[in-house]
Amino acid sequence: MTIVALAYVLMEAIRRQALKGTKLANAQMTTIRLKLLKIGAVILRNTRRVCFLLSSAYPPLPAMESEAKAGRPQ
Numbered sequence: 111m112t113i114v115a116l117a118y119v120l121m122e123a124i125r126r127q128a129l130k131g132t133k134l135a136n137a138q139m140t141t142i143r144l145k146l147l148k149i150g151a152v153i154l155r156n157t158r159r160v161c162f163l164l165s166s167a168y169p170p171l172p173a174m175e176s177e178a179k180a181g182r183p184q
Contacts, residue, residue: 121139129135134142152163 118139121142125135125137125139125142129137129142134145137145150165154161154163
């Protein structure tokens with residue numbers, strides 16, 4: 111039960127902070143999980159940044175890019 115509660119708190123924090131001002135700001139947890147987390151990607155990381163390489167066939171790619179920019183620290 112503890113892991114379920116931790117997952118809920120994590121998803122709520124993502125929605126409240128990273129998705130504020132986007133179309134997914136009021137989405138259900140299942141929708142956020144399906145649209146943002148359950149996708150195939152290659153993750154490249156170095157000491158300064160993390161880069162996600164998504165398939166060009168991924169349909170909501172433009173929306174995801176704008177949401178990632180909205181959640182990026184200034």
